[in-house]
Amino acid sequence: MPFLMVDAGDLFGRRSKDERHQTEFLCQMTGDLGYDAIGLGERDLNYGLGFLQEMITKYDLPFTNANVRDAKTEKLILPEYLIVERNGVKYGLISVLDPALKIITMTADEADFTIADPVATLRDLVPRVRREADCIVLLGHLGENNTEPVIKEVKGIDISVTGHTYRSLQTERVLDDTAMFAATHEGRYIGRGNLFIEDETGRVMAIDVGVTSLDDALPSDPEMQARVDGYKKSLVEYQEAKRAAYPRTMGSEKETFLGERSCMSCHDDAWKSYVSSEHRTAFATIRNKGQSTEPECLSCHTTGYMYKNGFSESAKINLQNVQCEACHGYGTEHARDGKWVAQAKDSCVVCHDKENSPDFDYATYWEKIKH
Ligand code: HEC
Ligand code: HEC
Ligand code: HEC
Ligand code: HEC
Structure with a gap:
């Protein structure tokens, strides 16, 4: 693949069993698309850590997060960062979650999580990852308001992809030395950024941005459409089976x-x-x-x-x-x-x-x- 494909989190659905069922299908499709990194959003824990881990294993999902820990063991729940090499450039992919976002799981035995301060986390982590990578990509699940303050506080982030946002960035935007990207929620848009990266330093030299709305005007891929139709049928069967248990x-x-x-x-x-x-x-x-x-x-x-x-x-x-x-x-x-x-x-x-x-x-x- 000539490009790097990332998601900044909130892949999973709302807290209901039907949405959990749909989320499994979404995970399967996302796995097949072959993402390089997926940041953790608070919604991705809606069905509990067990379900998230099951999806990661089953569908090979490259989730990563650097500041969410299991409250009991104090261990990070996901890989701290990922390194991906593409066209000779080594990318260090890091994700942090906004501590103001509430993690609420549907599972009865709610495991508690702690969310560390993003700035402190990144100040420690970015230099460490820099030793292994040419280019640092932040998948900040920080929303529209908290992304810029974090970027300003932490030096050395080359690319920032904003998660938990309701706004797309339609044009190129550079803050200090960081190229900023955002494509809004619910997978309604796909963002593309063509980057010219200096081989030696990994620095982003020029950018060209495009955001595409995935609406009805865009033709569906026949194979994907067939899988979605098949899934919709199986969802109806799932719902009918649940009802049949209570005749x-x-x-x-x-x-x-x-x-x-x-x-x-x-x-x-x-x-x-x-x-x-x-x-x-x-x-x-x-x-x-x-x-x-x-x-x-x-x-x-x-x-x-x-x-x-x-x-x-x-x-x-x-x-x-x-x-x-x-x-x-x-x-x-x-x-x-x-x-x-x-x-x-x-x-x-x-x-x-x-x-x-x-x-x-x-x-x-x-x-x-x-x-
Ligand atoms: C067999 C009957 C039954 C089923 C099935 C049932 N509930 Fe209940 N639920 C009750 C009863 C009875 C109470 C009151 C218990 C008490 O106070 O002694 C209750 C209480 C509750 C409470 C606490 C209410 C409060 O005011 O604190 C919650 C929350 C709840 N149920 C949610 C659910 C959910 C969610 C489901 C489905 C997964 C469910 N229940 C299925 C009978 C049921
Ligand atoms: C949770 C179950 C429950 C609900 C809900 C309930 N009831 Fe009852 N009701 C009972 C029971 C049990 C009795 C009998 C109590 C006894 O006499 O020991 C009763 C008794 C009565 C009586 C007879 C009282 C008497 O002393 O003769 C009337 C009338 C009545 N209910 C009407 C209603 C109406 C109207 C509603 C709704 C607005 C209602 N009930 C809701 C359980 C319920
Ligand atoms: C159709 C199911 C159903 C029946 C029948 C029923 N209950 Fe309940 N009851 C519930 C549910 C559900 C709740 C929890 C309500 C909530 O808080 O969401 C509940 C709650 C209660 C509560 C409040 C519990 C608390 O902790 O204060 C009392 C008291 C109660 N029921 C008494 C009765 C009595 C007495 C009867 C029989 C006369 C009865 N119920 C019949 C479903 C039922
Ligand atoms: C038009 C008036 C009227 C309406 C409407 C009505 N009732 Fe009654 N109901 C009565 C009268 C009158 C009695 C007998 C006197 C009494 O016990 O209060 C009675 C008795 C009852 C009793 C005691 C029954 C017994 O076995 O002795 C219950 C329980 C009851 N009603 C519940 C209900 C419920 C539930 C509804 C709604 C679905 C309802 N009623 C609607 C007038 C009414």
């Missing part, structure tokens, strides 16, 4: 859930107790975790997920949260003979099972939601 087999097609508001007018006291309970915010809880489309969470954090005519995203009646009918049953079966009360008492343990509610005790829990 909608209970209840009856003849009955319907009427929704919490239909009970409000006649049961004022019950309503008051219900609106102040955590059952009323159960859906927000899973949404905050980025899991509001996951069957394995919806089954307990909505009303009637596994019942005919129960919760679905497209339903006319909003059945988010653990509503009255999640415990009492279909509103269309409303009874006044004590049956409904008894039924509700038995409902708790369907959701308050050992795994999700280990401290459940009917008397103490009922006390908190009694009506």
Whole structure:
């Protein structure tokens, strides 16, 4: 390959299982494209360090980072820097992450990370890498505002590629002795920089920049398109398989859930107790975790997920949260003979099972939601 191909981080998707599934496909494709270095973005830890390492091994991804450590072992989680030789020039590829960016992982046992100061890290590292390389490339996952201050503080960076930015640099830009590049987020653009590099010193002598929008105007590569189409099919299958694990087999097609508001007018006291309970915010809880489309969470954090005519995203009646009918049953079966009360008492343990509610005790829990 005559060129150096780099990415400054945030390759991975948002924190949800569907996006994790897509991220694996993205990693596979990225691996096939043959990048030389990928800087670490905070999003690349969204699915935990284990998943990142699995992707690195499986798809040969050249991730690098010089300032993120495992809090327990105090060891760097990725290779500190990379050296790549191209056309007789040795490039030292370094990446740092902005400590202001929060690393939040989806894994339950959240490993803690520490992020060291980028300037201090680079002041120590750049001279060390310089001994092995002609040209220093910084993949700074520092965003638009923090890249320039770092470049100004640290001498000896020849090329800077900005990560975590929403702005592309369309024309050439040189700050002190550093050539600056940026192509904005989500892989929507690809940036090209033709550099004339002095063999002896590795110094960038002249630059020509181009940023291309990867929009519909650009023809798709047929082979890539076929792989993307194939993947989309497999994503649908994956989602259907997840839903199939929670089949909608209970209840009856003849009955319907009427929704919490239909009970409000006649049961004022019950309503008051219900609106102040955590059952009323159960859906927000899973949404905050980025899991509001996951069957394995919806089954307990909505009303009637596994019942005919129960919760679905497209339903006319909003059945988010653990509503009255999640415990009492279909509103269309409303009874006044004590049956409904008894039924509700038995409902708790369907959701308050050992795994999700280990401290459940009917008397103490009922006390908190009694009506
Ligand atoms: C359809 C599933 C479901 C049923 C049935 C259900 N719960 Fe819950 N319950 C939940 C969920 C989910 C939460 C967590 C809500 C949140 O904070 O997001 C919860 C939370 C609670 C809480 C608050 C826990 C706390 O730490 O304060 C109490 C109390 C409670 N439930 C009592 C009951 C009782 C008593 C019953 C039976 C009469 C019952 N629940 C039936 C799903 C259910
Ligand atoms: C079998 C039923 C069940 C399933 C499945 C379930 N939950 Fe829950 N969840 C509960 C119950 C019940 C509680 C309340 C526990 C308690 O306080 O005793 C709860 C509580 C929670 C809480 C704590 C709420 C708070 O206010 O602190 C979170 C967060 C949560 N669930 C997220 C999830 C996510 C994410 C999933 C899917 C991966 C999920 N739950 C799947 C029943 C379930
Ligand atoms: C978490 C489960 C749960 C939810 C949600 C819930 N209930 Fe109940 N409800 C019960 C249980 C259990 C009883 C029976 C308590 C007892 O008598 O020991 C009950 C009792 C009642 C009673 C009979 C009270 C009496 O003393 O005769 C009414 C009426 C009622 N609920 C209406 C509602 C309405 C309306 C809503 C929604 C605004 C609602 N419930 C939400 C579990 C629930
Ligand atoms: C038109 C008024 C009305 C509406 C709407 C209504 N109820 Fe009732 N409900 C009553 C009356 C009246 C009783 C019997 C007296 C009582 O126990 O309060 C009753 C009784 C109940 C009981 C006790 C049942 C038993 O087995 O003894 C529950 C539980 C209950 N309602 C829940 C609900 C729920 C849940 C909804 C919404 C889906 C609802 N009700 C909507 C009027 C209504």
